[in-house]
Structure formats: structure tokens, C-alpha cells
Amino acid sequence: MLAAVYRSAGDSSALRVEQVETPRPGPGEVRVRVAVSGVNPTDWKVLERSGPQRGEFAVPNQDGAGVIDAVGPGVARERLGERVWLLMAAHNNRWGTAAEYCVVPSERAVTLPDRAPFELGASLGVPALTAWHCLCIGGCPSGDAVLVSGGAGAVGRAAIELARHMGAERVISTVSGPEKARIALAAGADAAINYRDADAAAQILDVAPTGVNRFVEVALHQNIALNLQVAAPHAVIAAYAADPQTLATLPVRDLMVANISLRFMLLYTVKPRHLQEAIEGISAALRAGALSTPPLHRFALAQVAQAHDAVRNGAVGKVIIDL
Numbered sequence: 001m002l003a004a005v006y007r008s009a010g011d012s013s014a015l016r017v018e019q020v021e022t023p024r025p026g027p028g029e030v031r032v033r034v035a036v037s038g039v040n041p042t043d044w045k046v047l048e049r050s051g052p053q054r055g056e057f058a059v060p061n062q063d064g065a066g067v068i069d070a071v072g073p074g075v076a077r078e079r080l081g082e083r084v085w086l087l088m089a090a091h092n093n094r095w096g097t098a099a100e101y102c103v104v105p106s107e108r109a110v111t112l113p114d115r116a117p118f119e120l121g122a123s124l125g126v127p128a129l130t131a132w133h134c135l136c137i138g139g140c141p142s143g144d145a146v147l148v149s150g151g152a153g154a155v156g157r158a159a160i161e162l163a164r165h166m167g168a169e170r171v172i173s174t175v176s177g178p179e180k181a182r183i184a185l186a187a188g189a190d191a192a193i194n195y196r197d198a199d200a201a202a203q204i205l206d207v208a209p210t211g212v213n214r215f216v217e218v219a220l221h222q223n224i225a226l227n228l229q230v231a232a233p234h235a236v237i238a239a240y241a242a243d244p245q246t247l248a249t250l251p252v253r254d255l256m257v258a259n260i261s262l263r264f265m266l267l268y269t270v271k272p273r274h275l276q277e278a279i280e281g282i283s284a285a286l287r288a289g290a291l292s293t294p295p296l297h298r299f300a301l302a303q304v305a306q307a308h309d310a311v312r313n314g315a316v317g318k319v320i321i322d323l
């Protein structure tokens with residue numbers, strides 16, 4: 001099969017497209033004929049930070065969508081031909097989604113309803129699972145006011161759609177300009193407010209007069225002051241992004257007075273039962289038609305390095321690779 005592979009850590013120039021042996025599913029695994037591979041920041045970060053063992057190769061990319069074409073021992077044969085979206089395909093596994101076929105544990109291939117296109121399926125994994133977890137740690141946001149920072153981002157946009165689906169009373173997004181505001185509003189935000197505006201807090205409180213109950217936060221170290229200005233008592237701030245060197249200064253007393261909870265999450269270390277709840281929540285949202293395909297940037301497999309670079313350079317919209 002044709003696959004993107006890397007043999008050592010590095011930037012996108014470490015990626016090669018080669019013919020490799022088509023993998024076979026082992027016990028508890030399925031093989032998926034990949035239709036679309038989704039690219040996330042984690043994919044270039046994993047490539048940059050860790051390579052496979054000497055002499056081996058790995059296929060990058062966690063997310064994707066396709067059709068199960070082979071099952072290993074212990075997996076029901078009824079799964080053959082099933083349309084699926086993939087999660088964490090390349091996590092502790094050499095067969096990521098940037099290839100014609102990938103092999104994953106059966107539970108990492110989740111039913112994709114017929115009406116959901118593969119492009120949407122390949123946009124779910126990392127972004128939707130992260131968004132779901134941030135929204136639902138300690139209880140889902142039905143009736144809440146939710147503030148999604150960076151609502152045009154992959155995680156942010158999924159958080160807006162999921163918050164709407166979960167019955168949030170108000171969904172507000174912050175953005176850096178009009179193009180990103182359009183994306184956040186199209187995803188269902190009640191308002192998209194420029195976080196650089198001097199009166200951003202007042203604009204948020206205009207939309208959510210009793211304050212924000214839940215924050216899906218992409219830049220805690222930069223936004224904590226704004227968050228505190230608009231937080232309702234007992235609000236939950238769920239932070240999901242930071243560079244390794246990021247430090248935040250926290251106004252501890254103000255956080256105490258308002259009884260605010262700060263939560264942090266990394267998808268790869270979420271408890272299995274919470275991951276399963278997220279998968280079920282996203283599947284329910286898919287069945288309800290509550291999730292839509294983001295604006296796309298399409299690449300061919302031969303352009304895998306450009307696809308990684310596009311994500312690294314902050315492409316607005318979802319970067320996908322057609323297989």
C-alpha cells in the first residue's frame with residue numbers, strides 16, 4: 001500500500017511517501033481502507049518529538065475515516081464494510097491514518113452514520129473528543145453559558161457545535177478577526193467577539209448577563225484575566241492547550257472568591273471510561289445531525305509534508321488528506 005512514513009523525529013521533511021506492506025489486523029483489531037486522513041497540531045508535534053525505534057517506520061496522523069475491510073480474531077465479522085471514524089490511530093501504534101490502510105484496535109474505529117461524509121468523520125477524533133471532554137468534565141453544559149476561546153479552531157468549532165447540541169443556553173466564542181468570526185457564527189455561536197477588543201468582557205456580558213459557567217480554553221495563560229471578568233460563580237475553566245514552556249500567572253484569591261474550578265486535560269491521558277463517554281456523546285451528536293464538516297483544505301497523500309506545514313502555520317479550517 002501507499003503510505004506516508006517517517007523513520008526518525010523531525011519536521012515535515014522527515015516524511016516520505018512509499019510503498020509498504022499492507023498491514024493485517026491482529027486479535028481485537030480492524031483494518032480500515034482510509035478515505036480521508038485528518039491532520040491536527042498533535043501530528044506534527046508527535047513527529048517532531050518522537051521517532052519510531054531504529055530501523056522501523058511509523059505512519060503519522062491520529063484522525064481519519066474510511067471503511068473496515070478486514071477484522072482480526074475476536075472482532076465480529078459484521079463490522080466488515082462498516083463506515084467508521086478513527087481516533088488516536090497513531091497513539092502507541094505504528095499505523096496512523098496517512099496511508100491507504102491502517103490497523104487499529106477495534107474500539108478506535110467508531111461507526112460513522114451514512115449521512116456523515118468522510119471529511120466530517122476525519123475531522124472528529126482529536127478535536128471533537130477534546131471539545132467534548134472540556135465541555136463535560138463534571139457535567140455537561142445544559143442550560144449554561146459557555147465561552148469557547150478560539151472558536152474558529154478545530155477544537156473550538158467542535159466545542160461550539162457540541163455545546164449547542166447539549167443545550168447550552170448561550171454559546172459565545174472569542175476570535176481574532178472577521179474571517180474567524182464567520183466560522184464561529186456558522187458553527188452556531190450566539191456571538192463572536194474579538195478577544196483583543198478593550199471592551200471584550202463587556203461584550204461577553206452583554207450576551208451572558210449572569211456570567212459564563214463553562215470555558216473551553218485554548219490559551220489560559222493569555223485569557224485568564226478576561227475569563228475572570230466574565231465568570232459566573234462556580235464556573236469551570238477547562239484548558240486544553242499549551243506549549244511545554246508555557247507558564248500561567250493565576251490570581252489565586254479571585255479564583256477562590258468566585259469558587260472557580262480550573263481543569264486541564266490531555267486526550268492521551270484521559271481515563272478510558274471518560275473517553276468512552278466522549279465517543280458515545282459524539283456519536284449521539286452525529287446521529288442528531290448536530291456536527292458539520294468544517295471548511296476544508298484538501299491535500300493529496302504526496303503532499304503530506306505540505307499538509308503538516310499548513311497545520312503548523314495555523315491554517316484556518318480543517319486540513320485533510322484524500323487517500
Ligand SMILES: NC(=O)c1ccc[n+]([C@@H]2O[C@H](COP(=O)([O-])OP(=O)(O)OC[C@H]3O[C@@H](n4cnc5c(N)ncnc54)[C@H](OP(=O)(O)O)[C@@H]3O)[C@@H](O)[C@H]2O)c1
Nearest residue numbers: 041130149150152153154155176219222240241265266267
Ligand atoms: N489537550 C489536548 O488533548 C489537545 C487536543 C487537541 C488540541 N490540543 C492543542 O490545542 C491547540 C489548538 O488545537 P486546534 O487543532 O484547535 O488548533 P487550530 O485549529 O489552529 O485552532 C487554534 C485556534 O486558537 C485561536 N487562538 C490562539 N490564541 C488565542 C487566544 N489567546 N485567545 C483566543 N483564541 C486564540 C487561534 O486563532 P487566533 O490565533 O487567530 O486567535 C485558532 O483559531 C493546539 O496547541 C493543539 O496542540 C490539545
